[in-house]
Amino acid sequence: MQKLVITGGNKLHGDVVISGAKNAALPILMASLLATDDVEISNVPALQDVRTSLKLLADLGVNSTVLGPNSYLIHPQQLTSHIASYDLVKTMRASILVLGPLLARHGKAQVSLPGGCAIGARPVNLHIEGLRQMGAEITVDNGYINAHVEGRLQGANLLMDTVSVTGTENLMMAATLAEGVTVIENAACEPEVVDLANFLNTLGADIRGAGTDTLEIHGVAQLHGGAYAVQPDRIETGTFLVAALVTGGDVTCKNTDPAMLDAVLKKLTEAGATITKGDDWIRLQAPERAKPVNIITAPHPAFPTDMQAQFCTLNALAEGTGWVRETIFENRFMHVPELQRMGAKIELEGNTAICHGVEQLNGAQVMCTDLRASASLVIAGLVAKGQTTVERIYHIDRGYESIEKKLTALGATIERQN
Ligand SMILES: CC(=O)N[C@H]1[C@@H](OP(=O)(O)OP(=O)(O)OC[C@H]2O[C@@H](n3ccc(=O)[nH]c3=O)[C@H](O)[C@@H]2O)O[C@H](CO)[C@@H](O)[C@@H]1O
Numbered sequence: 001m002q003k004l005v006i007t008g009g010n011k012l013h014g015d016v017v018i019s020g021a022k023n024a025a026l027p028i029l030m031a032s033l034l035a036t037d038d039v040e041i042s043n044v045p046a047l048q049d050v051r052t053s054l055k056l057l058a059d060l061g062v063n064s065t066v067l068g069p070n071s072y073l074i075h076p077q078q079l080t081s082h083i084a085s086y087d088l089v090k091t092m093r094a095s096i097l098v099l100g101p102l103l104a105r106h107g108k109a110q111v112s113l114p115g116g117c118a119i120g121a122r123p124v125n126l127h128i129e130g131l132r133q134m135g136a137e138i139t140v141d142n143g144y145i146n147a148h149v150e151g152r153l154q155g156a157n158l159l160m161d162t163v164s165v166t167g168t169e170n171l172m173m174a175a176t177l178a179e180g181v182t183v184i185e186n187a188a189c190e191p192e193v194v195d196l197a198n199f200l201n202t203l204g205a206d207i208r209g210a211g212t213d214t215l216e217i218h219g220v221a222q223l224h225g226g227a228y229a230v231q232p233d234r235i236e237t238g239t240f241l242v243a244a245l246v247t248g249g250d251v252t253c254k255n256t257d258p259a260m261l262d263a264v265l266k267k268l269t270e271a272g273a274t275i276t277k278g279d280d281w282i283r284l285q286a287p288e289r290a291k292p293v294n295i296i297t298a299p300h301p302a303f304p305t306d307m308q309a310q311f312c313t314l315n316a317l318a319e320g321t322g323w324v325r326e327t328i329f330e331n332r333f334m335h336v337p338e339l340q341r342m343g344a345k346i347e348l349e350g351n352t353a354i355c356h357g358v359e360q361l362n363g364a365q366v367m368c369t370d371l372r373a374s375a376s377l378v379i380a381g382l383v384a385k386g387q388t389t390v391e392r393i394y395h396i397d398r399g400y401e402s403i404e405k406k407l408t409a410l411g412a413t414i415e416r417q418n
């Protein structure tokens with residue numbers, strides 16, 4: 001199993017080019033199932049989750065042509081299967097995003113239940129309830145969601161009990177081809193939902209209100225082909241900015257979008273960083289030592305849960321005590337025991353991590369438990385005294401393109417080993 005070996009202590013300096021957003025690219029790839037003609041998607045990050053998505057599409061009979069390292073031409077004209085098997089879904093929860101498109105375009109879908117995963121139970125009841133309200137018949141048997149609809153799905157008024165990103169995306173995709181108007185209230189406002197809506201509108205969908213909590217989708221008979229570039233990854237951007245801050249560095253993230261990172265930039269500034277930005281870049285100049293910050297995760301535009309672990313590392317090294325409260329997922333502090341192995345002084349009280357900053361972390365052998373936990377451990381390794389070995393990095397490869405190459409170019413000493 002591959003690992004990252006990091007020798008800490010180097011300040012990060014220079015420019016890093018941010019990749020396309022994982023959480024926008026995955027729904028966009030799945031949404032190509034709705035189209036009747038070729039779809040060209042560019043700025044797709046080279047990630048394990050993207051490879052899994054392309055394999056899933058291929059399993060369904062939808063092949064793709066590689067146009068370049070980050071561009072694909074998807075051929076959605078024909079479908080030979082409507083089954084998303086456990087073997088693929090278990091490696092990537094976003095596979096659930098084929099449910100809405102398959103049902104809307106082909107009238108049936110059989111998708112493995114994603115099951116519990118490291119950061120929480122993550123049920124998909126809202127996806128299922130919404131599709132039922134749109135006229136689908138759905139049963140859950142033997143670990144599979146079996147869905148079918150006679151004719152077209154019907155537009156409906158859907159009120160989401162909880163804000164769900166992929167729930168909103170699944171229902172929005174299904175509604176594009178439904179008969180009539182669908183209104184989704186309490187919809188997720190995340191930038192990735194907006195990117196998906198913009199992509200679908202490029203193919204001829206009629207989605208209004210993306211980026212607000214009410215979406216209005218006027219169903220159309222079919223979606224044509226088209227070309228689209230995925231938006232930059234705000235979480236990768238935030239991760240590099242935290243790494244720059246804790247190492248005392250000066251890093252500029254290029255090809256990014258500061259407008260999507262308000263809550264994160266506010267906290268980095270509170271931590272003492274000097275932030276300058278342009279339309280598509282953000283520069284962070286680190287303070288002598290970080291000040292602690294208090295964070296509450298919540299749906300967009302509040303502070304993203306996907307940046308919480310990285311800020312635990314920041315607080316672990318700050319001058320004083322700061323806390324991080326996780327309100328989205330019930331089990332998203334698995335980085336804490338690993339950070340403690342490196343000398344962090346963090347107490348867990350329910351859904352809050354209270355971090356008493358220490359001056360120095362020490363290199364150790366640590367283990368990734370999920371994607372962003374992995375990022376927090378890599379950041380800790382960059383600043384720790386001595387050598388840190390981060391194991392089980394298949395988690396990090398799900399969401400960060402060439403992380404060790406990008407960090408090496410910024411001056412880190414980090415190596416991938418078998
Ligand atoms: C591929 C992708 O985009 N992943 C992101 C997406 O995950 P994902 O879309 O899975 O997360 P959700 O927004 O759905 O989850 C939010 C909360 O709603 C609950 N819930 C969700 C659906 C449902 O049917 N019932 C239910 O109770 C979940 O358990 C969780 O407590 O949004 C999360 C929250 O910003 C991010 O951390 C993930 O990186």
Ligand SMILES: C=C(OP(=O)(O)O)C(=O)O
Binds near residue numbers: 306399
């Ligand atoms: C939790 C994440 O991803 P996923 O929903 O794919 O597990 C993430 O991107 O941090």
